[in-house]
Amino acid sequence: MIQEDTISAVTTAPGNAAIGIVRISGADALQIADQMFFAASGKKLETYPSHTMVYGFVRDREGRDIDEVLTVYMKAPRSYTAEDVIEIQCHGGMQSIRQILALTYYYGARPAEPGEFTKRAFLNGRIDLVQAESVMDIINSKSAAALKIAVQQQEGFLSKKLKEVRRKLRDVIVHLEAVIDYPEEDIEDVTYYEVKNSISGAAKEVAVLLEGAHTGKILKEGLRTAIIGRPNVGKSSLLNTLLKEDRALVSEYEGTTRDVIEEQLVIGGVPVLLADTAGIHDTKDFVEKLGVERSRAFLDKAELILVVLDGTQPLTSDDETILAAIKGKNAVFVVNKTDLAESIITKTLAERFAPENVIEISAKTKEGIDRLESWLKEYVYGSSRQSDEEIYIQNERQINLLRQAADSLKDAVEAAENRLPYDCLTIDVDRALTLMGEITGETVRDEIINEIFARFCVGK
Numbered sequence: 018m019i020q021e022d023t024i025s026a027v028t029t030a031p032g033n034a035a036i037g038i039v040r041i042s043g044a045d046a047l048q049i050a051d052q053m054f055f056a057a058s059g060k061k062l063e064t065y066p067s068h069t070m071v072y073g074f075v076r077d078r079e080g081r082d083i084d085e086v087l088t089v090y091m092k093a094p095r096s097y098t099a100e101d102v103i104e105i106q107c108h109g110g111m112q113s114i115r116q117i118l119a120l121t122y123y124y125g126a127r128p129a130e131p132g133e134f135t136k137r138a139f140l141n142g143r144i145d146l147v148q149a150e151s152v153m154d155i156i157n158s159k160s161a162a163a164l165k166i167a168v169q170q171q172e173g174f175l176s177k178k179l180k181e182v183r184r185k186l187r188d189v190i191v192h193l194e195a196v197i198d199y200p201e202e203d204i205e206d207v208t209y210y211e212v213k214n215s216i217s218g219a220a221k222e223v224a225v226l227l228e229g230a231h232t233g234k235i236l237k238e239g240l241r242t243a244i245i246g247r248p249n250v251g252k253s254s255l256l257n258t259l260l261k262e263d264r265a266l267v268s269e270y271e272g273t274t275r276d277v278i279e280e281q282l283v284i285g286g287v288p289v290l291l292a293d294t295a296g297i298h299d300t301k302d303f304v305e306k307l308g309v310e311r312s313r314a315f316l317d318k319a320e321l322i323l324v325v326l327d328g329t330q331p332l333t334s335d336d337e338t339i340l341a342a343i344k345g346k347n348a349v350f351v352v353n354k355t356d357l358a359e360s361i362i363t364k365t366l367a368e369r370f371a372p373e374n375v376i377e378i379s380a381k382t383k384e385g386i387d388r389l390e391s392w393l394k395e396y397v398y399g400s401s402r403q404s405d406e407e408i409y410i411q412n413e414r415q416i417n418l419l420r421q422a423a424d425s426l427k428d429a430v431e432a433a434e435n436r437l438p439y440d441c442l443t444i445d446v447d448r449a450l451t452l453m454g455e456i457t458g459e460t461v462r463d464e465i466i467n468e469i470f471a472r473f474c475v476g477k
């Protein structure tokens with residue numbers, strides 16, 4: 018499906034920079050470049066091997082030099098878009114880039130839409146939709162771990178997995194269709210048994226992918242975490258210790274923190290959106306009360322709560338109020354100030370909650386911070402799943418489709434168990450196949466494709 022027109026765009030960020038790149042893609046790319054780029058050697062671009070950098074000048078319509086550049090010609094189909102691609106690398110000033118871009122338009126290119134280069138790579142079959150979406154994930158990666166996942170997906174790990182599962186499901190359908198056409202009652206038992214096993218196997222692989230999605234989303238977006246506790250237990254001290262800087266005010270007076278302080282940081286490789294909040298307690302002070310309301314709002318919207326408690330003191334009624342408020346939320350109980358005295362509440366907390374979720378620390382001496390880091394890593398990755406082969410889907414669209422596919426497979430397994438007619442099974446399995454095909458783009462509608470690429474940046 019070769020696209021008709023030739024497109025061009027600036028692929029580098031706007032603003033003054035060392036180098037700027039103008040990219041042209043399409044059947045006319047070479048002819049357009051030939052009219053504006055002149056190699057110092059005097060030779061034409063196409064006389065060089067594909068992917069060679071060629072030194073020369075871009076000249077305007079009157080033959081005046083616009084800029085000294087390096088140009089690369091990447092011959093179809095061995096290029097990013099699988100079309101003829103030209104990249105002109107000029108000096109990174111706005112004038113040079115703009116004039117060169119304008120010249121490409123003059124000689125017949127049209128402005129590329131957002132994501133159109135990658136869209137062409139997809140439409141031309143060089144990459145699938147998962148790989149295309151991962152391009153934006155690479156650009157937007159907030160942590161090394163998120164980048165690693167995105168690159169892994171760019172390289173096709175998830176696509177390969179989905180392909181495998183889809184092949185198995187297609188085999189199931191072929192099998193079912195054969196027995197629908199040539200029913201043999203004496204092998205019915207075998208058929209239901211085999212088909213159920215195959216579908217369950219596929220469902221399990223989908224379930225593993227969905228488990229990884231929780232990790233993937235955290236690594237992509239950051240784990241929304243709130244530090245919650247009554248006044249003076251050391252919440253702000255903990256924030257500062259984790260940040261390794263004196264970000265929040267710390268004092269021996271209760272109610273030091275009045276407003277929520279939000280910071281982004283990476284803890285043990287996990288990107289975290291960390292909020293230090295005002296101490297929650299009963300107060301008459303009007304402003305403090307507002308702060309407490311904010312703390313509660315953050316408690317509600319956080320995925321994870323770090324409940325900070327003072328290990329040198331018995332649990333107070335304020336502590337109890339907080340412990341009640343976090344019911345049903347993911348929480349880790351951080352017993353602080355263990356440098357002062359042995360904690361007198363750890364045992365109680367371990368009995369009331371899971372002992373592995375109670376961690377003794379000293380925000381002051383940093384003792385125990387490593388345990389908090391390990392806890393967090395385990396929360397994000399799960400205890401057994403930190404291998405390099407693990408696939409972590411980070412993309413909301415893909416996760417939604419996969420969830421629906423999982424539901425269909427569950428229906429199919431149930432249908433097999435209940436020995437429903439074969440074509441009921443086929444319908445469920447087929448639906449799962451279509452949904453998974455939408456993830457990779459094999460069965461996706463044009464509107465969805467357009468929507469996806471419209472979120473890209475121009476030049477990508």
Ligand SMILES: Nc1nc2c(c(=O)[nH]1)N(C=O)[C@@H](CNc1ccc(C(=O)N[C@@H](CCC(=O)O)C(=O)O)cc1)CN2
Nearest residue numbers: 028038040068091094095096097098099104143152477
């Ligand atoms: N200058 C430049 N740098 C860049 C890009 C680019 O387009 N231009 N990329 C853009 O995002 C990324 C690299 N991604 C790329 C992916 C595929 C192909 C490509 O030409 N693939 C062909 C040929 C492979 C080969 O020679 O073996 C292919 O897959 O058929 C190029 C870049 C990052 N750096």
Ligand SMILES: Nc1nc2c(ncn2[C@@H]2O[C@H](COP(=O)(O)OP(=O)(O)OP(=O)(O)O)[C@@H](O)[C@H]2O)c(=O)[nH]1
Nearest residue numbers: 248249250251252253254268272273274296380381
């Ligand atoms: N010895 C010791 N003191 C600590 C530790 N953590 C905090 N503190 C002290 O406890 C007091 C309160 O610390 P903050 O971090 O301001 O407490 P907070 O929970 O943010 O308090 P509010 O903002 O008022 O809710 C300060 O005097 C800190 O120096 C610790 O681990 N050991």
Ligand SMILES: [Mg+2]
Nearest residue numbers: 252253273274
């Ligand atoms: Mg504070």
